[in-house]
Amino acid sequence: MSIRIASADRQLSAADVAHNFAELHPALTEAEALAESARCLYCYDAPCTQACPTHIDVPSFIKKIHNDNLKGAARVILDANPLGHSCARACPVQVLCEGACVMLQQEHRAVAIGRLQRHATDAVLAQGWKLFSAGAPTGKKVAVVGAGPAGLACAQELRRAGHAVVVFDARKQPGGLTTFAIAQYKIRPDTALAEAKTILDLGVELRSGVQVGVDLTFEQLERDFDAVFLGVGLGATQALGIPGEDAAGVVDALTFIEQLKTRPYGTVAAPARVLVIGAGNTAVDAATQARRLGAAHVAFVYRRSEDEAPAYGFELDLAKASGCTFHWLTAPARVLVEGDRVTGLECVRMKLGAPDASGRKGVSPVPKSEHVLPCDLVIKALGQSKRGDLLRQVEKLQLDSAGRVVIDEEGRTSNPRYFAGGDCVNGGKEIVNAAADGKRAAGAISIFLKGT
Amino acid sequence: MAVDLTSNLAGIVSPNPFWLASAPPTNTYGQVARAFDCGWGGAVWKTIGQPIVNVYSRYGGIDLGTQRLIGLNNIELITDRPIEDNLKEMKLVKKRYPKHALIASLMVESKREVWHEIVKRTHGETGCDGFELNFGCPHGMSERGMGAAVGQVPEYCQQIVEWVKEVSTIPVITKLTPNVADMTYPARAAKRGGTDAVSAINTINSLVGVDLDLMAPRPNVAGKGSHGGYCGPAVKPIALNFVSSMAADPELQGLPISGIGGISTWKDAAEFIALGCANVQVCTAVMHYGFRIVEDMCDGLANWMEQKGYQKLTDFQGRAVPSIQKWENLDLNHFIRAHIDEATCIGCELCFIACEDGAHQALALAPKNGKRLVEVKEDMCVGCNLCSLVCPVPGCITMRKVENGAPSVSWKQHCAGAGALAPRPQHYNTVEE
Numbered sequence: 001m002s003i004r005i006a007s008a009d010r011q012l013s014a015a016d017v018a019h020n021f022a023e024l025h026p027a028l029t030e031a032e033a034l035a036e037s038a039r040c041l042y043c044y045d046a047p048c049t050q051a052c053p054t055h056i057d058v059p060s061f062i063k064k065i066h067n068d069n070l071k072g073a074a075r076v077i078l079d080a081n082p083l084g085h086s087c088a089r090a091c092p093v094q095v096l097c098e099g100a101c102v103m104l105q106q107e108h109r110a111v112a113i114g115r116l117q118r119h120a121t122d123a124v125l126a127q128g129w130k131l132f133s134a135g136a137p138t139g140k141k142v143a144v145v146g147a148g149p150a151g152l153a154c155a156q157e158l159r160r161a162g163h164a165v166v167v168f169d170a171r172k173q174p175g176g177l178t179t180f181a182i183a184q185y186k187i188r189p190d191t192a193l194a195e196a197k198t199i200l201d202l203g204v205e206l207r208s209g210v211q212v213g214v215d216l217t218f219e220q221l222e223r224d225f226d227a228v229f230l231g232v233g234l235g236a237t238q239a240l241g242i243p244g245e246d247a248a249g250v251v252d253a254l255t256f257i258e259q260l261k262t263r264p265y266g267t268v269a270a271p272a273r274v275l276v277i278g279a280g281n282t283a284v285d286a287a288t289q290a291r292r293l294g295a296a297h298v299a300f301v302y303r304r305s306e307d308e309a310p311a312y313g314f315e316l317d318l319a320k321a322s323g324c325t326f327h328w329l330t331a332p333a334r335v336l337v338e339g340d341r342v343t344g345l346e347c348v349r350m351k352l353g354a355p356d357a358s359g360r361k362g363v364s365p366v367p368k369s370e371h372v373l374p375c376d377l378v379i380k381a382l383g384q385s386k387r388g389d390l391l392r393q394v395e396k397l398q399l400d401s402a403g404r405v406v407i408d409e410e411g412r413t414s415n416p417r418y419f420a421g422g423d424c425v426n427g428g429k430e431i432v433n434a435a436a437d438g439k440r441a442a443g444a445i446s447i448f449l450k451g452t
Numbered sequence: 453m454a455v456d457l458t459s460n461l462a463g464i465v466s467p468n469p470f471w472l473a474s475a476p477p478t479n480t481y482g483q484v485a486r487a488f489d490c491g492w493g494g495a496v497w498k499t500i501g502q503p504i505v506n507v508y509s510r511y512g513g514i515d516l517g518t519q520r521l522i523g524l525n526n527i528e529l530i531t532d533r534p535i536e537d538n539l540k541e542m543k544l545v546k547k548r549y550p551k552h553a554l555i556a557s558l559m560v561e562s563k564r565e566v567w568h569e570i571v572k573r574t575h576g577e578t579g580c581d582g583f584e585l586n587f588g589c590p591h592g593m594s595e596r597g598m599g600a601a602v603g604q605v606p607e608y609c610q611q612i613v614e615w616v617k618e619v620s621t622i623p624v625i626t627k628l629t630p631n632v633a634d635m636t637y638p639a640r641a642a643k644r645g646g647t648d649a650v651s652a653i654n655t656i657n658s659l660v661g662v663d664l665d666l667m668a669p670r671p672n673v674a675g676k677g678s679h680g681g682y683c684g685p686a687v688k689p690i691a692l693n694f695v696s697s698m699a700a701d702p703e704l705q706g707l708p709i710s711g712i713g714g715i716s717t718w719k720d721a722a723e724f725i726a727l728g729c730a731n732v733q734v735c736t737a738v739m740h741y742g743f744r745i746v747e748d749m750c751d752g753l754a755n756w757m758e759q760k761g762y763q764k765l766t767d768f769q770g771r772a773v774p775s776i777q778k779w780e781n782l783d784l785n786h787f788i789r790a791h792i793d794e795a796t797c798i799g800c801e802l803c804f805i806a807c808e809d810g811a812h813q814a815l816a817l818a819p820k821n822g823k824r825l826v827e828v829k830e831d832m833c834v835g836c837n838l839c840s841l842v843c844p845v846p847g848c849i850t851m852r853k854v855e856n857g858a859p860s861v862s863w864k865q866h867c868a869g870a871g872a873l874a875p876r877p878q879h880y881n882t883v884e885e
Binding site for chain 1: 517518798799800801802804805817824844845
């Protein structure tokens with residue numbers, strides 16, 4: 001799909017921008033779903049299922065789609081992965097289920113597992129099917145901190161087990177980064193919210209706009225609940241630590257993406273020249289969407305080379321296909337500001353050195369390589385900070401040196417009443433990892449509660 | 453080397469062995485003329501006979517995956533056009549296409565004078581090259597004592613063929629129904645009656661499906677249905693078996709066969725000819741894709757014949773018949789074993805689960821260096837072929853001869869004490885005591 005870009009003599013219409021934000025992987029038609037499901041070989045002990053962090057029985061649900069049992073297919077998916085709607089759209093399937101598909105060897109094209117999953121889960125929302133119900137009441141109460149994918153997955157499983165569940169979230173709406181931070185061409189907020197509603201409809205109480213640790217202490221939670229699940233995610237985007245960073249023309253990637261997902265596209269600033277600092281998946285999301293908003297020039301600034309870029313290869317390919325360019329081995333030194341307007345980014349060139357103990361190559365600045373990249377907007381995508389300050393409020397909660405919650409294989413923390421999962425544990429991974437964590441922790445919570 | 457596709461069925465010569473079977477594609481002059489223009493060698497006109505009336509909603513299909521119509525079922529009767537129109541158009545076809553075979557398919561009530569009348573009138577008014585007696589249709593007409601109701605009773609077959617032969621001056625083909633246990637009986641009867649050839653198979657009695665909303669069969673007419681005639685690719689194995697039973701029957705030697713049943717490609721046709729057929733007839737594939745499919749049928753058959761060094765159809769006609777034997781004559785000491793090519797295996801493990809659950813527990817999962825692989829337990833494999841049949845990768849699983857040093861011995865010989873069995877694979881005892 002070609003992107004329509006604004007120019008000096010052409011403003012983008014709302015239709016142009018809507019065209020730019022069309023879904024990357026649209027819904028399958030009935031005929032497509034039949035044909036694609038027929039391609040699945042129904043592998044035994046299937047590699048796709050093994051590759052999925054939630055171990056969805058992929059051949060089973062695809063067979064059900066093919067056999068005209070869409071409801072059964074959806075139940076297989078959402079039983080394994082309560083965030084199956086989001087994951088169908090936002091999972092990096094190329095490196096998970098579809099990357100493991102044997103059809104890659106057979107026909108150089110994997111079965112479109114993600115899109116088939118969407119085909120089944122979309123029907124749940126369209127038909128209003130209630131696939132699960134709350135279990136018989138156990139009399140136990142669990143607090144879930146964070147209504148992101150980890151918290152929601154945990155909440156669904158806890159309700160199915162019959163526990164009372166209250167989910168706390170600082171935002172007004174549930175879903176966490178699924179609702180607010182995934183590229184718009186992958187998933188719309190509507191879908192994430194509809195998915196959250198299917199979980200809340202099991203009888204989960206959502207207390208939104210409540211910041212645990214600020215509005216409510218962990219002591220209060222411990223008083224009112226038998227167990228607590230921490231799915232608090234990560235904090236703000238890390239600072240650059242360079243002069244000019246506070247200028248109005250410098251925005252962090254998550255804020256930028258949230259704006260375009262929650263406001264009319266036309267109200268989100270995407271001037272002609274945009275620089276994105278970082279080369280991770282969020283940087284790609286920000287850059288490709290700046291292009292889709294109409295920015296004429298979008299370039300990445302990254303201190304290492306393409307080989308070291310943390311984004312998935314297919315995401316970098318998407319950025320290239322979206323017309324973004326790259327300044328590899330380039331580090332920002334100073335944001336240039338005139339009045340209240342950003343005019344450029346002063347950078348230095350870097351060179352790669354020998355790999356360090358972790359195998360990652362070091363970088364060092366090239367002397368006298370300062371140069372200016374003119375720009376109108378700087379988007380910072382340096383990764384999110386950990387939430388040590390919040391988490392240290394919980395007694396006896398062990399964090400690792402990077403500020404992540406330490407858990408065992410079942411999601412138990414060092415504090416017996418606390419369980420955790422998602423980004424606050426893994427430092428920032430996919431929705432599907434958070435969903436797997438939350439679901440697994442719910443199992444551990446149920447076992448814990450039986451003993452209380 | 454030029455390949456000659458000319459076929460000769462009981463004296464009826466056509467430019468190639470591909471005829472249209474008597475069915476909806478041969479209902480009108482326009483269709484048959486288009487078919488001949490596309491390259492069909494002959495056509496058996498849709499059956500003419502007593503006036504009938506058809507229902508609407510006549511066909512039902514079954515699909516497999518995305519492949520539509522692996523089987524087709526119909527409850528349509530013989531032609532519902534006036535006999536005068538049919539005869540006039542057949543005459544026009546024969547005039548315009550004198551070198552193509554034009555066969556009149558007939559079905560009338562079982563009365564000598566009625567058969568005499570239709571035979572004389574049809575040949576007289578059309579100049580057709582032969583007759584095909586429709587003793588096959590299993591639906592509708594059979595309720596009125598015609599079609600399969602005749603074909604299922606050898607005496608009736610013989611009687612009607614005799615009546616036809618009394619007046620016919622052109623070759624007579626008897627079309628047989630597969631809705632019998634053993635087709636050699638009606639075929640022998642037809643031969644006794646003097647038929648010049650047989651054609652088989654007609655459609656198989658079937659109920660193609662049930663509409664689960666209407667709780668009625670498919671197709672249905674205002675919510676009610678009736679059993680119909682089944683055809684299409686799915687019936688080919690059944691047709692091949694009937695054809696081979698006649699080709700191998702000592703009493704039927706020399707009786708030409710026109711092969712019918714699920715023929716869609718040149719390869720299907722070649723198989724029927726290898727089992728003794730002089731030509732083949734096609735219907736469902738044309739109903740699915742149109743007359744144009746004949747081009748590749750001729751082209752593919754000619755290319756294959758050229759590659760094999762066959763110059764004419766009779767060079768390979770019937771060549772597979774001697775290899776069709778009773779089970780008791782098969783060699784019990786001929787051992788084969790599955791061989792899995794690790795290089796091309798894609799790791800779907802379908803062979804494993806098929807063998808484990810569905811056959812003889814002779815495969816084991818054996819991942820190697822992170823690659824999913826399956827291993828053959830040599831002492832367990834009975835060479836059944838199942839793994840190679842489910843494997844999606846062409847050539848990955850091959851069945852290879854196992855040299856056991858044992859001389860060939862059949863069940864018949866073994867029972868007669870004429871040979872020893874080689875040691876068989878040992879099966880695990882799976883019963884837990």
